[in-house]
Amino acid sequence: MRKGRVVALSALLLAVVVAGCGEKAKAVDDVVIVDSSQQTVEVESGGKTAKEPAGNAVLEGVVVDEAIRTVAGATVRLPGLEVQKKTDAQGRFSFAGLLGGPYLIEADAKGFERLEAVIDVPEGKTTQVRVELVALPSEDPYHRTQKFTGHGELVSTWTLGLTGQDCSPCRFQVRLEGVADTLVLEAVRPSGGSVESGFDLRIDNTRGNPVASASGGDPAYLRADGEALGGDTVYYVEARPTAILVPETSVDFEVFVTAFYNGEAPEAWSAVEGDP
Numbered sequence: 001m002r003k004g005r006v007v008a009l010s011a012l013l014l015a016v017v018v019a020g021c022g023e024k025a026k027a028v029d030d031v032v033i034v035d036s037s038q039q040t041v042e043v044e045s046g047g048k049t050a051k052e053p054a055g056n057a058v059l060e061g062v063v064v065d066e067a068i069r070t071v072a073g074a075t076v077r078l079p080g081l082e083v084q085k086k087t088d089a090q091g092r093f094s095f096a097g098l099l100g101g102p103y104l105i106e107a108d109a110k111g112f113e114r115l116e117a118v119i120d121v122p123e124g125k126t127t128q129v130r131v132e133l134v135a136l137p138s139e140d141p142y143h144r145t146q147k148f149t150g151h152g153e154l155v156s157t158w159t160l161g162l163t164g165q166d167c168s169p170c171r172f173q174v175r176l177e178g179v180a181d182t183l184v185l186e187a188v189r190p191s192g193g194s195v196e197s198g199f200d201l202r203i204d205n206t207r208g209n210p211v212a213s214a215s216g217g218d219p220a221y222l223r224a225d226g227e228a229l230g231g232d233t234v235y236y237v238e239a240r241p242t243a244i245l246v247p248e249t250s251v252d253f254e255v256f257v258t259a260f261y262n263g264e265a266p267e268a269w270s271a272v273e274g275d276p
Contacts, residue, residue: 071091152168152241183258185221186222199220201215203224
C-alpha cells in the first residue's frame, strides 16, 4: 500500500493548495520531500524538549488526502515537544516559536492511516509543508458511480429494419479504487427513449478482451460479477445507441458505471432507477 508523505513546498505550490483561504503564501527557502514509508524515526526535535519552544522558526502547512482535498479536524503533532494542533476548516495548521532543527511530525485523522516523517526546519525561517494522508481501506460494502456523456449519429441501413450508428464518444475508460466484486454498466437517453430505441453495451478489460456484452432497451443494463471481471482495476466500457425504424439521426446519452466493493451488487440495484 502506498504510504502518505510530507512535502516541503515552494511558495507557489502551497498557494495553489490553499487557494481561496485568504492568506498569502510565505516564501520558502528549500524544497524537500520526505517519504513516510520508513518506520517510526526517533529524533530529537532540534535538541529541545520544552513544551513552549522559544525560537524564531515556523512550521506550517495543510493536510490533504490522496486527491489533494483538504482534511479538516486532523491532528498534527510534534512529539519531541509534546505539542499538537487541529487543522482548521481549510486543513491548515501552524507551529510557531520553534528553534531550528529536524522535527518528527505526526498526523492522523479519522478514516486515514497515521503518518510519521521527519522535516527539517531552518532557524529563523518559515517551512511550509503539505501533509498527504492515505485513506484506510474500508471493510464494509460500498459502491462508487462514474458518469459519462456520449453522442451518436444514427445512419439508416434498413437492413432487417435496423439503423447503424457513427458514435463519438461511445467508449470510455473506467479506473476503479481497487478490485471490484461487481461492475454495473447502464446507458440512457436523458430525453427519454421508446420501445424502438436501445443500446448495445460492452465491457472490456485492459487487454481488449470482452468481459460482458448485451443489447437492451432504453435504459439499458449490463452487469459483470466476480470471476468474469478478472481482478483488473481499469476497464473500457462501450455504449452504442440503436433504433428500429425510428427516424432519429442524432442521439445524446448518458452512461453510468458503478463498481461495488467488498460484496456484489444487489440484484435489483440501478443508478438510473434510483439506487434502491
